[in-house]
Amino acid sequence: MxxxxxxxxxxxxxxxxxxxxxxxxxxxxxxxxxxxxxxxxxxxxxxxxxxxxxxxxxxxxxxxxxxxxxxxxxxxxxxxxGLFDAHTHVCSTVSKFADWLGVDYFDMVLLNPNGYRAIQGAVHAREMLESGFTTIRDAGNSGKYADVDVKRAINEGLVPGPTMIVAGKIIAPFGGQFRTRADQQFLINDEYLFADTRDEIIKGIRENIYYGADVIKIVVDGQRYSYGYEDIKLFVDEAKKAGVKVMAHCQSPKGEYAAAKAGVASIEHGWTIPDSVATIMKEKNIVLVSTDFTEETLKEFGHPEERARSIHGRRVERLKRVYKAGVTIAFGTDIMIDVENKTRGQLAINYIDSFSEAGIPPIDILKALTIHAARLLGMEAQRGKIExxxxxxxxxxxxxxxxxxxxxxxxxxxxxxxxxxxxxxxxxxxxxxxxx
Structure with a gap:
């Protein structure tokens, strides 16, 4: 029986x-x-x-x-x-009309605790997916690894969202991207890992990877002082030992040159990219993630209309030069604001206007949105193609x-x-x- x-x-x-x-x-x-x-x-x-x-x-x-x-x-x-956004910030929302001489993140850090940042991230991630972005790389500014939490929730099916590559905490020289001169107690925060020595750089990389970062994001030139070639080369070499790439926030010719010579995987923003830097980037197959803000986005950041038009024009001119130089370009937006009656995904896809204004043909815009970004993120064997x-x-x-x-x-x-x-x-x- x-x-x-x-x-x-x-x-x-x-x-x-x-x-x-x-x-x-x-x-x-x-x-x-x-x-x-x-x-x-x-x-x-x-x-x-x-x-x-x-x-x-x-x-x-x-x-x-x-x-x-x-x-x-x-x-x-x-x-x-599906589309890629190789530089976004789903766990971040800076105040509208922030100082248009440069965004300060203090209000965001102090007013938005980690739990709230994770909820923001889940909402923005869903909005990105619904506009066709099936993969994103979150470039930090996510508090105490809120981006890692959002990625986990998506992978476990708790919330809808794109496949995520996350940067965790941004590593930067002391002060990060903070412009407000505050007491050190306020600078001890969850937004950045400050690293100014060899030991601090190595520890920052290891700590980030331990807590779930898929890529190391560094701010090369957020202050008057910046990381030099030797610093950036150390980042690249140490990250490589763990099978991780380095994405480098660069806004000056000096920073762009040092990052390119050191062999980072991608230069983020790259507002100037002199011809000499473009040559190095092409030789080393370094990708530009160009984050070419639309006039609408710049105005939402607080720039007056005339200044927004001027900044946008310079970005488009630089994009045109870099494209003609043969540098690989991946689509990225750097969106950190909310606009009434528009989702993050709707704001993001509007960045194709900058590519069109730069005279980039549709097929190459599609490549920037798909296969170029997939290769940068190490996903070309899984995503970004139809086969x-x-x-x-x-x-x-x-x-x-x-x-x-x-x-x-x-x-x-x-x-x-x-x-x-x-x-x-x-x-x-x-x-x-x-x-x-």
């Missing part, structure tokens, strides 16, 4: 596992009128993509679909890889972004790792089609 009970239990367990595994491995068939793969430059018509277990398992024009197959019909829409084995991170737009890049501002469909996040596509012509 006892053996019969065990047999029945065994059969029930096997049946449950079979049902679970069948549901887990169910294939989804996505029909799209046009598929663009920026990595290869291919434009394919009337394709079917097969998604199973979060990944692309097949793609082609003549793939048979079972009568009971789960189908998502995008009609004539254009499907492409078998890649994660099923997709967006779809009604038009063709190769003809009009602005179609990216109206994303109609978002899928992350095989799960539909947004579907604003029209219904099929035949409502009786149950395979939709």
């Amino acid at each position: 006892k053996s019969l009970k065990y047999c029945i239990r065994f059969i029930l367990i096997v049946n449950c596992l079979t049902i679970f595994l069948q549901g887990y491995s169910q294939k989804t068939f996505i029909r799209a009128g046009r598929v663009i793969d920026p990595a290869s430059g291919a434009v394919l018509l009337n394709q079917v993509l097969v998604v199973e277990n979060k990944k692309i398992v097949d793609i082609g024009a003549n793939i048979p679909i079972p009568a009971n197959g789960q189908v998502i019909d995008l009609g004539k829409a254009t499907l492409m890889p 078998k084995g890649m994660f099923a991170d997709f967006i779809a737009v009604a038009g063709n972004p190769l003809d009009d890049i602005n179609t990216l501002k109206q994303v109609r469909f978002v899928m992350k790792e095989g799960k539909v996040v947004v579907n604003r596509m029209p219904l099929p012509a035949d409502p009786a089609d149950k395979r939709r």
